[in-house]
Amino acid sequence: MENKEIDLQTLRHSTSHIMAQAVQNIYPQAKLGFGPAIDNGFYYDFDIEGVTLNEEDLKKIEDEMKRLIKEDLHFEKYVIPNVDEQIEEFKQQGEIYKAELLEEHRNDNPTLYLTKDKSGNVLFNDLCAGPHLENTRSIKAFKLLSVAGAYWRGNEKNKMLQRIYATAFLTKDELQAHLTMLEEAQKRDHRKLGTQLELFSLHNEVGGGLVLWHPNLSVVREEIENYWRTEHRKRGYDIVYSPHIAKSELWETSGHMGYYRENMYIIQDEETEFVLKPMNCPFHILMYSSTRHSYRDLPLRLAELGTVYRNEKSGALAGMTRVKGFTQDDAHIFCTPEQMVDEINAIIDFVADTLKMFDMDFEVELSTRPEKFVGKIENWDLAEVGLKKALEIKGLKYEINEGDGAFYGPKIDFKLKDAIGRTWQGATIQLDFNLPERFNLKYQDSDGQLKTPVMLHRVIFGSMERFMGVLIEHYSGAFPAWLSPKQVAVVPIADRHIDAAAKIANDLKADGLRVYLDDRSESMNYKIRDCLQGKKIPYVLVLGDREIESGKAAVRARGRGQIGEMEIAEFVQKIQEEIATRGKEIVE
RNA sequence: GCCGGUGUGGCUCAAUGGUAGAGCAACGGUUUUGUAAACCGUAGGUUGGGGGUUCGAUUCCCUCCACCGGCACCA
Numbered sequence: 001m002e003n004k005e006i007d008l009q010t011l012r013h014s015t016s017h018i019m020a021q022a023v024q025n026i027y028p029q030a031k032l033g034f035g036p037a038i039d040n041g042f043y044y045d046f047d048i049e050g051v052t053l054n055e056e057d058l059k060k061i062e063d064e065m066k067r068l069i070k071e072d073l074h075f076e077k078y079v080i081p082n083v084d085e086q087i088e089e090f091k092q093q094g095e096i097y098k099a100e101l102l103e104e105h106r107n108d109n110p111t112l113y114l115t116k117d118k119s120g121n122v123l124f125n126d127l128c129a130g131p132h133l134e135n136t137r138s139i140k141a142f143k144l145l146s147v148a149g150a151y152w153r154g155n156e157k158n159k160m161l162q163r164i165y166a167t168a169f170l171t172k173d174e175l176q177a178h179l180t181m182l183e184e185a186q187k188r189d190h191r192k193l194g195t196q197l198e199l200f201s202l203h204n205e206v207g208g209g210l211v212l213w214h215p216n217l218s219v220v221r222e223e224i225e226n227y228w229r230t231e232h233r234k235r236g237y238d239i240v241y242s243p244h245i246a247k248s249e250l251w252e253t254s255g256h257m258g259y260y261r262e263n264m265y266i267i268q269d270e271e272t273e274f275v276l277k278p279m280n281c282p283f284h285i286l287m288y289s290s291t292r293h294s295y296r297d298l299p300l301r302l303a304e305l306g307t308v309y310r311n312e313k314s315g316a317l318a319g320m321t322r323v324k325g326f327t328q329d330d331a332h333i334f335c336t337p338e339q340m341v342d343e344i345n346a347i348i349d350f351v352a353d354t355l356k357m358f359d360m361d362f363e364v365e366l367s368t369r370p371e372k373f374v375g376k377i378e379n380w381d382l383a384e385v386g387l388k389k390a391l392e393i394k395g396l397k398y399e400i401n402e403g404d405g406a407f408y409g410p411k412i413d414f415k416l417k418d419a420i421g422r423t424w425q426g427a428t429i430q431l432d433f434n435l436p437e438r439f440n441l442k443y444q445d446s447d448g449q450l451k452t453p454v455m456l457h458r459v460i461f462g463s464m465e466r467f468m469g470v471l472i473e474h475y476s477g478a479f480p481a482w483l484s485p486k487q488v489a490v491v492p493i494a495d496r497h498i499d500a501a502a503k504i505a506n507d508l509k510a511d512g513l514r515v516y517l518d519d520r521s522e523s524m525n526y527k528i529r530d531c532l533q534g535k536k537i538p539y540v541l542v543l544g545d546r547e548i549e550s551g552k553a554a555v556r557a558r559g560r561g562q563i564g565e566m567e568i569a570e571f572v573q574k575i576q577e578e579i580a581t582r583g584k585e586i587v588e
Numbered sequence: 589g590c591c592g593g594u595g596u597g598g599c600u601c602a603a604u605g606g607u608a609g610a611g612c613a614a615c616g617g618u619u620u621u622g623u624a625a626a627c628c629g630u631a632g633g634u635u636g637g638g639g640g641u642u643c644g645a646u647u648c649c650c651u652c653c654a655c656c657g658g659c660a661c662c663a
Contacts, residue, residue: 278663313590
């Protein structure tokens with residue numbers, strides 16, 4: 001397994017060299033940037049004067065690659081004997097990016113990889129540490145996927161190059177499986193499902209990144225918010241509300257006016273400047289500071305479903321996962337330094353329990369103290385050790401981003417994966433050694449001294465919008481019963497069964513279920529199909545002469561076929577249990 | 589914000605320098621169904637907004653808005 005993975009990396013990296021060679025054969029003016037293997041494939045960045053690559057060009061490049069591969073070329077490592085001469089040669093060839101890189105790596109025993117034909121002629125070379133395949137015979141399955149802009153070295157001040165994304169696999173079957181998977185993933189895209197299932201909409205005239213929650217998705221949200229409130233009360237939080245705007249003065253104190261102004265919507269009335277809140281923290285801080293606090297009162301945990309607005313750059317927006325207006329399931333915890341680690345532990349538990357309930361995949365990242373930081377170093381150390389320990393106790397795998405914490409504190413991020421493999425920040429836990437100072441927060445400790453509390457910011461879902469987007473994809477729009485906009489469809493077979501069906505539908509509603517009575521004048525088959533596959537309702541009760549006579553219903557479950565006849569009361573009892581436990585399918 | 593692409597009935601998509609067509613959905617009718625798409629018909633579009641070129645623009649150009657794939661950003 002391990003070996004195969006390394007091979008795949010090498011295969012992809014070598015294929016990227018062949019791609020670069022093909023591009024230069026077709027466009028001799030093309031200059032090379034980076035061309036690494038990545039998670040699901042590889043890419044190569046090119047600067048091609050006068051050419052904008054399109055889909056057809058990708059085909060041409062692919063064909064040229066196939067031709068090269070057939071030539072049975074081989075790769076050969078070449079230690080650069082004289083770096084200065086090589087830099088000069090790169091410059092002569094116009095390979096300014098390679099020259100720049102070599103200059104930086106001059107003391108690392110830099111190597112070239114040569115691509116040679118069978119007679120040993122060098123057809124192509126690239127500055128590269130390798131390793132590479134021995135020869136192109138191993139390249140059996142690859143595909144160029146897309147072309148996109150990318151800044152040289154990832155810096156927006158640099159020139160934008162053209163990046164070709166591609167992938168390669170050891171066999172054609174594996175490649176095909178990967179391509180099929182990509183297609184399947186697209187069907188789960190929450191933006192498509194959002195339209196298909198009438199979950200939400202976005203409108204030109206409302207503006208980008210501003211989501212309209214339709215009734216169906218509002219039901220899902222309501223259920224999740226109910227869960228959220230109940231869990232918070234259980235875990236010792238107080239739930240609060242705060243206004244949507246506040247005077248600039250507040251944001252001056254918090255510091256946001258200084259480093260976040262670009263992203264804030266400013267509202268000016270005749271004499272006062274207001275800010276549409278991009279965060280909830282200052283309000284919770286003021287709640288804290290409006291009374292005196294004893295160490296006995298702490299920790300104070302304030303939670304709010306707080307709707308914030310941030311003016312994101314236009315290109316950043318994406319469906320529900322990156323929006324301008326969104327509701328954070330925010331909380332701020334004020335505690336003593338001694339309580340900090342326990343509080344972090346409790347939040348990690350909260351996050352892990354919640355995500356587990358949704359069976360969601362996530363990755364964990366821990367970001368530690370950067371070079372420039374505020375706060376006491378012993379609190380940083382305590383926090384970092386505490387964060388690590390908590391993650392280990394929970395058995396969560398995590399990556400450490402050394403020095404990547406915010407200047408005001410270390411943090412743990414939970415990354416959720418969307419349908420097409422992109423990761424989005426969901427839950428986050430951030431220590432803050434800065435705002436308590438700026439707002440001069442105090443508590444009176446057991447020794448009578450006034451001390452500064454530690455503050456934690458945290459979200460469990462991140463934002464309702466983003467979480468919902470990922471959740472839609474996670475379930476492919478087929479929500480479990482407790483979240484489903486409609487939980488049961490009642491389908492009368494013929495018109496003469498409508499009255500009985502309506503009565504059952506009403507009874508089910510009286511039992512607290514969300515019911516869709518499908519009294520359309522359509523065939524039974526059509527209605528079953530539309531309810532299960534179209535509307536993705538988890539259960540369908542079919543009613544005809546037989547059922548009315550027996551007082552039962554024929555139950556069919558989404559994706560699981562026919563379950564059989566069942567007393568209505570038995571069905572109600574089972575589905576209610578399924579809903580109450582927010583669990584897996586109990587009706588069977 | 590940057591590079592590239594896209595915007596046509598509610599949805600998915602087609603077509604064209606001579607004012608647009610299909611399927612699904614909707615509506616009307618027929619059918620009254622036994623477990624994942626019955627049949628017939630009707631209606632529905634200033635082709636994202638604005639401007640320009642042209643005898644004529646939905647098509648070509650400019651601009652704005654929005655969306656998509658990336659990059660950058662995500663305090």
